Amino acid sequence: MIETLSHTLRNGMLVLLREVHNAPLATNWIWYRVGARYESPGITGISHWIEHMLFRGTPQIPGHDLDRLIARNGGTFNGFTAHDFTAYFETLPADRIDLALRIESDRMVNALFNEEEVEHERTVILAEREGHENDPEWWLNTAVMTTAFQVHPYRHEVIGSRDDLLALTRDHLITYYKTFYRPNNAVLVLVGDFDAHRLMSRVEHYFGDLPAGPPLPPIHWSEPEQQEERRVVVRRPGPAQYVQIVYHTADCRSPDFAPLLVLDAILSGAKSPAFSGGAQTNRSARLYRALVETRLAAYASSTFRPTRDPHLFEFHAMVQEGHTAEEVEQALLTEVAALQESGPRPDEMAKVIKQMRAQIAYARESVTNQALMIGMWEVLDRYDRADTLLDEIAAVQVEDVRRVAQMYLTERRRTVGYFLPL
Amino acid sequence: MNSFPPNRASTIATSLRCELPNGVVALVQRNAIAPTVSVYGEIRVGAANEPPEKNGLSAFTSAALIRGAGHRTFQEIVAITEAVGASVNAGGGMHSTGFAGRSLSEDVALILEILSDMVRAPAFPDEEIEQLRGQFLMALREDEQDTSVRASRALRSIMFPPAHPYSRLSRGTIETISTLTRDDLIQFHRLYHPAATTIAVVGDIDPAAVIALIERFFGDWQVPGTPPQVTLPDPLPMPDQRRIHIALDGKSQTDIIWAVHGLDRRSPDYYAASVANMILGQIGIGGRLGERVREKQGLAYYCGSSLDADLGAGPWTAMAGVNPAHVERAIDAIVHEIRQFAAEGPTEQELADARDFMTGRLAIGLETNDSIASTLLGIERYQLGLDYIERYPTIIYSIDRDQVVEVTRRYLDTDDYVIATAGPPEPSVS
Numbered sequence: 001m002i003e004t005l006s007h008t009l010r011n012g013m014l015v016l017l018r019e020v021h022n023a024p025l026a027t028n029w030i031w032y033r034v035g036a037r038y039e040s041p042g043i044t045g046i047s048h049w050i051e052h053m054l055f056r057g058t059p060q061i062p063g064h065d066l067d068r069l070i071a072r073n074g075g076t077f078n079g080f081t082a083h084d085f086t087a088y089f090e091t092l093p094a095d096r097i098d099l100a101l102r103i104e105s106d107r108m109v110n111a112l113f114n115e116e117e118v119e120h121e122r123t124v125i126l127a128e129r130e131g132h133e134n135d136p137e138w139w140l141n142t143a144v145m146t147t148a149f150q151v152h153p154y155r156h157e158v159i160g161s162r163d164d165l166l167a168l169t170r171d172h173l174i175t176y177y178k179t180f181y182r183p184n185n186a187v188l189v190l191v192g193d194f195d196a197h198r199l200m201s202r203v204e205h206y207f208g209d210l211p212a213g214p215p216l217p218p219i220h221w222s223e224p225e226q227q228e229e230r231r232v233v234v235r236r237p238g239p240a241q242y243v244q245i246v247y248h249t250a251d252c253r254s255p256d257f258a259p260l261l262v263l264d265a266i267l268s269g270a271k272s273p274a275f276s277g278g279a280q281t282n283r284s285a286r287l288y289r290a291l292v293e294t295r296l297a298a299y300a301s302s303t304f305r306p307t308r309d310p311h312l313f314e315f316h317a318m319v320q321e322g323h324t325a326e327e328v329e330q331a332l333l334t335e336v337a338a339l340q341e342s343g344p345r346p347d348e349m350a351k352v353i354k355q356m357r358a359q360i361a362y363a364r365e366s367v368t369n370q371a372l373m374i375g376m377w378e379v380l381d382r383y384d385r386a387d388t389l390l391d392e393i394a395a396v397q398v399e400d401v402r403r404v405a406q407m408y409l410t411e412r413r414r415t416v417g418y419f420l421p422l
Numbered sequence: 423m424n425s426f427p428p429n430r431a432s433t434i435a436t437s438l439r440c441e442l443p444n445g446v447v448a449l450v451q452r453n454a455i456a457p458t459v460s461v462y463g464e465i466r467v468g469a470a471n472e473p474p475e476k477n478g479l480s481a482f483t484s485a486a487l488i489r490g491a492g493h494r495t496f497q498e499i500v501a502i503t504e505a506v507g508a509s510v511n512a513g514g515g516m517h518s519t520g521f522a523g524r525s526l527s528e529d530v531a532l533i534l535e536i537l538s539d540m541v542r543a544p545a546f547p548d549e550e551i552e553q554l555r556g557q558f559l560m561a562l563r564e565d566e567q568d569t570s571v572r573a574s575r576a577l578r579s580i581m582f583p584p585a586h587p588y589s590r591l592s593r594g595t596i597e598t599i600s601t602l603t604r605d606d607l608i609q610f611h612r613l614y615h616p617a618a619t620t621i622a623v624v625g626d627i628d629p630a631a632v633i634a635l636i637e638r639f640f641g642d643w644q645v646p647g648t649p650p651q652v653t654l655p656d657p658l659p660m661p662d663q664r665r666i667h668i669a670l671d672g673k674s675q676t677d678i679i680w681a682v683h684g685l686d687r688r689s690p691d692y693y694a695a696s697v698a699n700m701i702l703g704q705i706g707i708g709g710r711l712g713e714r715v716r717e718k719q720g721l722a723y724y725c726g727s728s729l730d731a732d733l734g735a736g737p738w739t740a741m742a743g744v745n746p747a748h749v750e751r752a753i754d755a756i757v758h759e760i761r762q763f764a765a766e767g768p769t770e771q772e773l774a775d776a777r778d779f780m781t782g783r784l785a786i787g788l789e790t791n792d793s794i795a796s797t798l799l800g801i802e803r804y805q806l807g808l809d810y811i812e813r814y815p816t817i818i819y820s821i822d823r824d825q826v827v828e829v830t831r832r833y834l835d836t837d838d839y840v841i842a843t844a845g846p847p848e849p850s851v852s
Binding site for chain 2: 056128
C-alpha cells in the first residue's frame with residue numbers, strides 16, 4: 001500500500017500527504033465537513049453559495065487574481081458542494097504547489113463577503129438553478145428526493161430552493177462561513193511529486209497559526225422509518241417518460257455498504273470511485289440486458305454512493321418510445337426480485353471485483369483523483385478506506401448480496417417517481 | 423517563461439512511431455503511473471464524408487461497429503471486455519471516426535483484437551441496427567428540447583450552406599436517422615482505410631510488444647484505392663447581425679450563442695487566434711467574458727468563448743446561459759466586450775497570463791494515459807511532429823500583442839455576426 005503521512009496540526013486540522021512521483025504534478029484539496037446536510041429549511045443552498053463566494057477572493061488575493069494566479073502557473077482549480085462535504089482543489093506543476101497552500105489558508109479565514117458581490121452571486125446561482133430546471137430529469141429527481149426524505153436534509157437539492165436563494169442575506173453567509181470554515185473542521189490532502197516531510201513544514205507555515213474555533217454544533221438528523229411505498233408523478237414539457245425508483249438503505253459505515261456496492265455493480269456495472277471517468281461497464285450487466293436490449297428503455301442504470309447518513313439505492317431509466325413508465329417499473333422490479341430470489345452468479349461476482357480493481361486503477365492515473373478519493377473517504381469515515389475498498393468488496397459473498405437485496409429493496413422502503421411529458 | 427517539465431515533454435517526444443506497410447500509423451508510449459492502458463484510434467473519415475440527406479450516417483456507422491464484429495456478437499464483445507473491467511467504444515466526429523478502449527495493462531491484447539474486429543469486420547446485424555436506431559432517436563428527441571443543442575443547430579444552418587457539412591451536427595436528425603439502411607452503413611464503412619488510420623497506445627506496457635500486437639491485428643488490413651478526401655464548400659457570407667430564437671416550453675434558462683466564421687487548424691493565424699480566444703473567453707472562469715459578464719455583472723451562470731478550428735474553419739463563438747429576462751443585457755454585454763477587446767487588444771498582463779497558462783498546463787494535460795494518447799492522435803492528425811510539445815512554448819511565446827490584435831480585428835470585430843438563442847417563448851420577469 002502507498003504510504004500516507006498523516007498529521008494533525010495544533011488547531012485540529014488533519015493533514016494527509018502522499019508522495020506520487022510519476023508526473024511532475026501535485027494536487028491540493030481542502031475538505032470542509034459542511035454541505036447541504038447541515039442546512040435547515042430557510043437556509044437551503046447556503047453551503048453552495050459560500051463555495052461561490054470563496055472564488056470572489058480575499059483582501060490579499062482578489063477574486064480576479066485568484067484564477068489568473070492559478071492559470072499563470074499552469075494549474076487548474078475548482079470547488080464542489082455536496083450534501084456531506086464542500087471541497088476545493090488546485091492541481092499545479094509540483095514546484096508551484098505552495099501557491100495552493102497560500103490560497104486555501106487565506107480563504108479559509110479571509111474571504112470577502114462584499115455586499116455587491118453577494119448580490120451578483122445571487123443572480124449567478126439563480127441562473128445556475130435555472131440551468132438545472134431546463135433538464136426534465138432534474139424535476140423528477142427533486143420530486144423523488146423530497147418524497148423519499150421527509151425530514152433529513154438529503155431531501156433538499158444542494159443548490160437550494162428558489163425562495164431561500166432570494167431570501168438569504170450577507171449576514172447569513174458570514175455567520176455560516178465563520179461557523180464551519182475553520183481548521184478544526186477541515187481536512188487538507190496533498191498528493192504528488194513532492195517530499196512529504198518538507199511539504200508538511202510548508203503546511204505548518206500556512207495553516208499552523210490559524211485559530212481553531214469552538215466545537216462545531218452537533219448535526220444529527222434521523223429520517224423516520226418509511227411505513228409504505230410512496231409514489232410521485234411530475235408532469236411537464238419534456239421529450240420522453242422517465243422513471244426513478246429509490247430505496248432507503250445504509251450509510252458508508254454500515255457493514256452492508258460493501259454488499260450494496262456489489263449489488264449496484266451486478267445490476268449496472270462497477271462505477272468509477274472518482275467523480276467521473278473510468279470504463280463503461282454497464283452493457284453486459286443485468287439492467288442493460290433486461291431493459292435496453294429489449295428496447296423497453298433507452299437507458300437504465302442503478303446508483304449507490306457512499307454517504308455519511310443512510311441514503312438511497314437508486315434506479316434511473318428513460319422509457320423508449322412505444323413503451324410506458326409502468327412497463328419499465330415492472331421490468332426494474334423483476335430484476336430486483338430475481339436477485340432477491342437467487343442472488344448473483346459466481347461469475348458475476350468475479351466480474352465486478354475485477355471491474356472495481358480496474359476502475360480504481362484508472363482513477364489512480366491522476367493525482368487529482370487520488371486526493372479526491374482519500375479526502376472524500378476521510379470526511380465520510382476514514383481516509384484509509386480509499387485503499388481498502390477493494391478488499392472490502394472482495395470479501396463480499398453471494399449470500400451477502402442476496403441478503404441486502406432482500407433487506408433493503410422492499411416495497412416499504414421504496415419511492416417510485418415518474419416524469420410524464422405534457 | 424514557463425520552463426516545461428522535461429519528463430512530460432519527453433512523454434510525447436520519446437513515443438515510438440511506426441508506420442505499417444498498409445499505412446496504419448502506430449504511436450506507443452510507456453506510462454507506468456498505474457497498471458492500466460488506453461488505446462485511442464481514429465480513421466480520418468467522418469460526417470464530412472456523408473451526403474446531406476444521410477446526415478448522421480458516420481456517427482451511426484461508428485456506433486454500430488461494436489454491435490457485432492468478427493466472430494462475436496455485441497453481447498459477446500461487452501461480456502468479454504467488461505469481465506476484465508475493460509471497455510471499448512467507437513464514435514463519429516465531423517472529420518474522423520474514433521475508436522477507443524481502456525483496460526488493465528495485462529488485457530491490452532484483447533482490447534486491440536476487439537478494436538481491430540470492430541474497425542475491419544463489423545457485421546451490422548439488422549436487429550442491432552434497429553436497437554441502435556431506437557437509442558439514437560431517443561437521444562435526438564432529448565436534443566429537440568435541449569436549449570444549447572437547438573441554438574447550435576440554428577446557428578450552423580445560418581452560417582453554412584446546406585451542402586456544407588458544418589451546416590449540420592454530426593449526430594444527424596430524427597428524419598435522417600429514421601431512414602438509414604444497413605446498406606448505407608456497409609457503403610460508408612468501405613470508406614474506412616488503413617492509410618487514414620492512427621492508433622495510439624499509452625500505459626504500463628512494453629512498447630515493442632504493443633507494436634507487434636498492432637502489426638498482428640491491423641497489419642494485414644487491406645482496402646483497395648486511396649483514402650477518401652473531403653473538399654469543403656465555401657461558407658455562407660454572414661448576414662448582418664442576424665438573430666434567431668428557438669422557443670421551447672417549460673424552460674427556465676436561455677442559451678445564447680454569438681458567432682462569426684473562424685479559421686482552420688492549419689491557418690497561419692491559428693496560434694494567434696488561440697491566444698486571443700484564451701484571453702477573451704477561456705482563461706480562469708471564461709476569460710474577459712466570464713469575468714465581466716458573469717463575475718462583474720452577475721448576468722449568467724456561464725459565459726465564455728470557443729474556437730472550433732478543425733480541417734475546415736468552424737464557427738468562432740461566444741456563449742452564455744442566462745435568465746430569460748437578461749437576454750438583451752447579456753447580448754449587449756457580450757458584443758460590447760468583443761468590440762472593446764478588438765479595439766484595445768489585450769493588456770501585457772493578460773497576454774503574459776495566457777502564454778504562461780497555455781504552456782504551463784501541458785503538464786496537467788499530459789498526466790493520464792487518455793490525455794497522452796489523445797495528444798498523440800492530434801499531433802498525427804495535423805502532422806505536428808513528435809517534437810511538438812517541446813516546440814510549443816516557443817510557438818506560444820512568439821505570439822505578440824500585435825498579432826493578437828490583428829487576428830481579433832480581422833475575425834471578431836465585425837457587424838456581420840449571428841446570434842442564436844433558445845429558451846422560453848416569451849421573456850419572463852426575473
